[in-house]
Amino acid sequence: MTDLKGQCAIVTGGTKGIGHSIAEALLAEGARVAICGRSAATLSDAIRSLGTRGRIVGRPCDVGQWEQVKEFFSFVDQEFGDVDILVNNAGIGHFGAVDELAPELWREVIDTNLSGPFYCSKLAAARMKRRGGGFILNIGSLAGKYPFATGAAYNASKFGLAGFTEAMMLDLRHSNIRVSTIMPGSVQTGFRSEIEGAEWKLDPAAIASTAIHLFKTPGRNLASRIEMRPSRPRRK
Numbered sequence: 001m002t003d004l005k006g007q008c009a010i011v012t013g014g015t016k017g018i019g020h021s022i023a024e025a026l027l028a029e030g031a032r033v034a035i036c037g038r039s040a041a042t043l044s045d046a047i048r049s050l051g052t053r054g055r056i057v058g059r060p061c062d063v064g065q066w067e068q069v070k071e072f073f074s075f076v077d078q079e080f081g082d083v084d085i086l087v088n089n090a091g092i093g094h095f096g097a098v099d100e101l102a103p104e105l106w107r108e109v110i111d112t113n114l115s116g117p118f119y120c121s122k123l124a125a126a127r128m129k130r131r132g133g134g135f136i137l138n139i140g141s142l143a144g145k146y147p148f149a150t151g152a153a154y155n156a157s158k159f160g161l162a163g164f165t166e167a168m169m170l171d172l173r174h175s176n177i178r179v180s181t182i183m184p185g186s187v188q189t190g191f192r193s194e195i196e197g198a199e200w201k202l203d204p205a206a207i208a209s210t211a212i213h214l215f216k217t218p219g220r221n222l223a224s225r226i227e228m229r230p231s232r233p234r235r236k
């Protein structure tokens, strides 16, 4: 198994939810971790709490903004000098029927969930090629496979991410850069907490342990797409 000790990992949206769990799990493996989120206050809280587990740095960055992403990667270059692992996790949802959905909300979802992973992967892949390899993990969603009413923007972003991920996997695999996606169903985080109940949802720690398993799998093997779902979802 690949040893993650000392490896440098970037986790976008590592301040809360799934990203926070992945950052925590990477620190437990001895990796150095850089996280970002839009809120400076939430970022400081996350760095303070995760800082007891290992070497973690962070900087506010909106992944949907190319200039901010470039600044974030320059910051990570200065802090760590390397990128071995990128986790494109940052994501948002705005939900509503097409005729009611404001164009700015559509754009925010596409910018964050689809353009963000492109911007980050573009910069990470260039660094990984120079280093001789790496791992890019995209946190997709079962909403990237199953459309639902009011999901037009979110479905479009996650269907797009699924296609983007597989094309990028084909682009990068001969450069020793593995690309994979985990597509979860409902996860117990602050995301869509208006959906009733919590105990039936996936545990973010389970997404994190699957991510760690992917990173540690010996380099000649690649699970390129993993679907995860609650084993006993609420009955509709």
Ligand SMILES: NC(=O)c1ccc[n+]([C@@H]2O[C@H](COP(=O)([O-])OP(=O)(O)OC[C@H]3O[C@@H](n4cnc5c(N)ncnc54)[C@H](OP(=O)(O)O)[C@@H]3O)[C@@H](O)[C@H]2O)c1
Pocket (backbone or CB within 6 Å): 012, 013, 014, 015, 016, 017, 018, 019, 036, 037, 038, 039, 040, 042, 061, 062, 063, 064, 089, 090, 091, 092, 112, 139, 140, 141, 142, 183, 184, 185, 186, 187, 188, 189, 190, 191, 192
């Ligand atoms: N929870 C679910 O049921 C579920 C299911 C399937 C897939 N997913 C996917 O899993 C990922 C994480 O979701 P989650 O449930 O952990 O959500 P969450 O608890 O709301 O956390 C989202 C994280 O992303 C950050 N973020 C949001 N927009 C950002 C932006 N433009 N730039 C940088 N950071 C940004 C947030 O920080 P700030 O708010 O400070 O920016 C936060 O750290 C998303 O891609 C989501 O689509 C979630």
